[in-house]
Amino acid sequence: MTHQDTAAGIDRLRADVRGAVLVPGDPAYASHTTGFNTAVVHRPAVVVAARTPADVANAVAHAAAHGLAAGVQATGHGAAQAAAGGVLVSTRAMDGVRVDAGRRRAVVGAGARWSQVIEAAAEHGLAPLSGSAPHVGAVGYTLGGGLSLLARRHGYAADHVHAMDVVTAQGREHRVDADTDPELMWGLLGGRDNLAIVTGMEIGLVELPAFTGGGLYLDAADPAAVLAGWAKWTREVPEELTTSIALLTFPDVAGLPEPLRGRRAAHVRVCHTGPEEEARRLVEPLRGLAPVVMDTVAAMPYTASGTIHGDPAEPMAYTGDNALLDGVDGAVAGAVADAVGPGAAAPAIVEVRHLGGALERRPGGDTAVGHRGARFLVSSAGMLGTADDAGVRAAQRRLMAALEPRTVGRFLSFLGPDAGPERVADAYEAHDLARLRALKAARDPGTVFRMGHTLAPAAARG
Secondary structure: OOHHHHHHHHHHHHHHOOOEEEOOOOOOHHHHHEOOEOOOEOEOOEEEEOOOHHHHHHHHHHHHHOOOOEEEEOOOOOOOOOOEOOEEEEOOOOOOEEEEOOOOEEEEEOOOEHHHHHHHHHOOOEEOOOOOOOOOEHHHHHHOOOOOOOHHHHOOHHHHEEEEEEEOOOOOEEEEEOOOOHHHHHHHHHHHHHOOEEEEEEEEOEEOOOOEEEEEEEEOOOHHHHHHHHHHHHHHOOOOEEEEEEEEEOOOOOOOOHHHOOOEEEEEEEEEOOOHHHHHHHHHHHHHOOOEEEEOOEEOOHHHOHHHHOOOOOOEOEEEEEEEEOOOOHHHHHHHHHHHOOOOOOOOEEEEEEOOHHHHOOOOOOOOOOOOOOOEEEEEEEEOOOOOHHHHHHHHHHHHHHHHHHEEEOOHHHOOOOOOHHHHHOOOOHHHHHHHHHHHHHHOOOOOOOOOOOOOOOOOOO
16 A cells, blocks of 8 residues: 555545544644553554544444554553554543433443443442442443452443444444344453444443442561461452452552551452441451551442552553462462562562452353453552563563462453463453354454454364
8 A cells, every 4th residue: 555545545534533533743643542551652553533433433444444453542541552553543532421220221432431430320329340440441341351349249340231332343333232243242241352342331230228448458577478368268258248458568658648658568458338337347357367557448438439449540651460360378378478578579569359259150141251260360560661671570470470370361451561362362261262263253354453452363264
């Protein structure tokens, strides 16, 4: 294709879409190609700042017609891997949220953040199955499975999707639900952006008469013992309680609570779908694991749920990985302690989430979310942009290698920018992986959707 052909194609695209069409050098180009993880640098040939589903359809059709890759940059954490060339669709302007209280559902646009959905649902005494960070985009989070604060009680967010509006690899708008296209519905919920671009989603909401959340911060002089004690405690807790434990060293800086400044601590994140007194009774045994540094567990409105984990909202450079485990034993606890301790070559932030409960049960509609029998999820984040980025990545690899004997798979949404095809495949059980690859070959034979964590289509049979 000549430069003149390319320019003419972009001119036609500009005439067809309502949103902006941007190329490198345009003033707004950088604002649409920069996501939460600043280590992921996108350099697409074209950015379409979509305002409508038709804009998305025209962008994908343009990519397909010119043999280009197409991908999506939504709000929140955005695309997980860098885009080089191709057409990047920015959906941040498509951020509508509408709640149907009578049916306990919400219709959310591709660019809507969980904070918007949480606030809109709360007006009706309802809550979405949002995650720890309210600034994350609702649609992308859900397509990756969606591990919510209420996960053990209500399962994955993907299990509560009723319908989706999508744009196919052929650039056509399509309504997907369990009746109109059950196979694509299944593949998108857990397969993320491999099969289509989702422009809108109808999700279920839950009633939440009482909610208790907060953090129990324990001294982590012996992090392995604290982690092992927490893991043993999780064996007896009910589904109404979802917890995780993060091991980290807090910097000695102004703005942090005085008890945490400069301290190594185990932060137990508590989410309970019940009254405060019941939550406190359930977590009381944890107080015996180590001295309590700070306790913020209290009844709260779900609109304050973002304070439980306290995830940073400002963009940063990092790499991440994760492992779904069948259990936490002494070796796992020791490996995690080594990764966060003072002797670590490149200290990381490591969180272990308790799974099980409703996460194990497959809903009637089914999804591609894999490894539902996993008991725990270990995720690690290493900060980049220092003098030793290679050391950060090497430390993360060592942790994942140490966890391998108990590893049953990966969680797609927590894979970092360094994850290759084999890592992505680990997010699925073998039969689901084969089914997804067959679906990819049928619905996207030209592999138009090949940005980010993509799956190879099944090979054609001769």
